[in-house]
Amino acid sequence: MEPTETDGGIMEQPKNLEGYVGFANLPNQIYRKSVKRGFEFTLMVVGESGLGKSTLINSLFLTDLYSPEYPGPSHRVEKTVTVEQSKVLVKEGGVQLLLTIVDTPGFGDTIDNSNCWQPIIDYIDNKFEGYLNAESRVNRRLMPDSRVQCCLYFITPSGHGLKPLDVEFMKRLHEKVNIIPLIAKADTMTPEECQLFKKQIMRGIQEHKIRIYQFPETDDEEEMKMVKRIKDRLPLAVIGSNTIIEVNGKRVRGRQYPWGVADVENGEHCDFTILRNMLIRTHMQDLKDVTNNVHYENYRSRKLAAVTYNGVDNNKSKGQLTKSPLAQMEEERRDHVSKMKKMEQEMEQVFEMKVKEKLQKLRDSEAELQRRQEQMKKNLEAQHRELEDRRRQHEEEKERWEAQQRILDQQKLDNSRTLEKNKKKKIF
C-alpha cells in the first residue's frame, strides 16, 4: 500500500490493523438509521395522453396508484397542462419508501402545444426553491425533500425518430432534471423496427446535444457489465400491464392478443425489467445524488449569484454531468466569490455615498441651528435693551413723581404752616 499525500501535507498510510476494531460496522449503522428514517423518491412522468404512463407506474411499483375509482389523468380531458402529484407509501421488507409521482396531464394534447413545457419547468424550479429556502432557515431539522429526482419521458412509438415536441422538451429540461427517455407501448413494433427506432432516437439525441441521464462509471467489473448492457438498449422500450394472464400454466403479467401474449417481464419482449431494476434496485440512490449534487447546485448557484440568465443557460463551461463535480464546483465557487467581491464593492460605494449625504445633512442642520441661535440672541438683547429703556423711563417717572410729591409735600407743609400762622394771627 503506497503512502498518499493529502492537502495538509500529512502522509497518510493506510495501515493494516492488528485486531478487530469494529468500524467495519459503520455501513450497518447507516443502514439501520436509513431504514428507520425511510426513503423518499420523487418521480415525474411526462408524455402525451394514451401512452400508458399510468399503467407503467402501476406495473413498476406493483400498486394501484391509478385505479378505476381514481382514474389516471388520461381519462380526463385537459385543456391546459397541469402538474399533479400523488403520494403513496410503499413498504417492503421493513423498508418504507415515500413515493411521489408527479404527473403532467394535458402535455402535448392540444392543437397548439407551444410552451406546454413551461408549467413543468416552473414546477421543478419551485421545488428547488422550496428546498433552498428550507436549507437557509435557522431550524433545519425537518427538511422534506420534494425535488424531482427523475423524469421519465415517454416517446410515441412512431418508428420515425424524435418529434419536434420531444426535442424541444428535452432540450429545456436536461439541465434541470435527470431525463430517462422511454419508448412507450413497445408492443407496437417488431424487434427490427424497435432497433431501428432506438438508433434513430439516440442519433437525434446526440444531434441536438441533449444530455440524458448517464449511468455512473464504477470500478466493479460486474456492475460495469450491467451498466454497459443497459447503455446498449437505451432508450428503453417498455410495455406496462397489471393484468395477470396464464401462459403455459405460468402466471405472468402481460397483454393478451389474439395472436399471442406479450409478457411484460420477459426480457426479449420489452425492456421493462431493465427499467425496473435500474430505477429501483440499483440506481435510485444515484439518481437522488445527481439531482442533489448537479441539478440542484446549478439552480442554487444561478439563484444566489443574482445574475439574470434567460431560459437557455449560456454558461456552457459546466461540462459533463458527472465527469468531475468537484472541479465544477470549484469553478462555480470562484465565480461566486468574484461576484460577491463585486457586490461588496458596489455596496461599499453605495455606503460611502450615503455617509456623505448624511454628513452634508448634519452640517446643514448645524448651520441652521447656529443661525437660529444668533437670531435668538439678538432678540434677547433687543428685549433686554427695551427693558432697560422701560426701567429708565420708569425711574425717571418715579423721580419726577417723587419730585412732584416732595413739592406737593412742601406745599402742604407750607400751607399748613401758613394755616397755623393764620390761626395764630386770628387768635390775637
Added chain:
Amino acid sequence: MHKKTMEDYVPNVSKASGPGVDFSYVGIDAILEQMRRKAMKQGFELNIMVVGQSGLGKSTLMNTLFKSKVSRKSVQATAQEKIPKTIEIKSISHDIEEKGVRMKLTVIDTPGFGDQINNENCWRPIMKFINDQYEAYLQEEININRKKRIPDSRVHCCIYFIPPTGHCLRPLDVEFMRRLSKVVNIVPVIAKADTLTLEERDFFKKKIREELRANGIDVYPQKEFDEDAEDRMINEKIREMIPFAVVGSDQEYQVNGRRLLGRKTKWGTIEVENIAHCEFAYLRDLLIRTHMQNIKDITSSIHYEMYRVRRLNENNTVVAHANGMPEHHLESEEKFDSSCAASRF
C-alpha cells in the same frame, strides 16, 4: 353459374325477373354487359388521400391495400425521414390492372400533418387542395369546348389515421374531421391496431363513435345519403364497425404452411388478413370491393355539387354586378379568392 357482371361493381341494380322465359325476354339487361365492356375499355379512376401524423403506418397501409408499392415512400427513395416544417401535399399516380380491369390509382399523401409543436390550422392546406381539385373539375366542365372525358382528380376518399391511444379522440382529430367531413368522404381508421387488446379496442371504438356523434361529424357511410332500406341495412352494419382497427404490412411470413402478409413479433405473428386479428379485410372490402363506386358517386353528386352551387352563386352575384350579364369565365385571381372563401368555414 353466376357470370361476373356489372352487378358486382354496381350494387344497386335490380335483378331481372326470374330465369327469363324466352318469349317475354326483351334483352334490356344486356345493357349491363355493354356497360361492362365500355367500363373495361375506359378504366376507372380512384383518388385516395391519407391523412395522419407521421409514423402511423399510412404508406404501409396503402401498399397493403393495393398489394403493390404504391406509396410515396416506395416511389421516392428518401434516405432519412425528416419531418417537414410545413404540410406538403404529394400525390403519386399508378396504373394498376387486374383481370383486364384497369385502374388509375392516385394516392395523395400529406406529410407533416399534426407533427409540429403548434398545429393550428394544419387542415387549411388540405382543404385548399381538395377545393382546388373541385375547382379544376368545374373549370373543365363549364368550358365551351369540353373534353370528352374530364380527368377526375377530385379526392374521392380521405382515410384519416387515428393514433391508438386507447382513450379518446384528440382535439386535433376532432377539429380536422369536423371540417373535412363537409367536403370529402372521411373514413377514419385506428392505426397500428396491434397495440390494443380486444377489450381496449372495443372500448376505444365506442368512445370514438360517441365523440363523433357528439360533435356532429358524419363520416362515410353518411346516414343522410342512404338511398333505400337495403342500403341502410348494409351501411348500418358498417357504421357499427367504424372506425376500423387496421394493421398494415408488406412483408410475408410463413404461417401454418401458408405465406401470409403479417408482422412478426416475439410473442406471435399478426396476420393482416385474418379477421380475428384486425379489421383490415373489412376496410379493403369497403373501399375496393363493395363501396368504391358509391364513394365516387357521393363525391361527384353531393360534395362536388355543393361546391359547384356555392361557386356559381358567388360567381353570378360578382359578375352580374360588374357586367350585368351572366358570364362563366373568370380571372384566376377571382378564382383563388372564391375558393378561399369557399374553404373558410
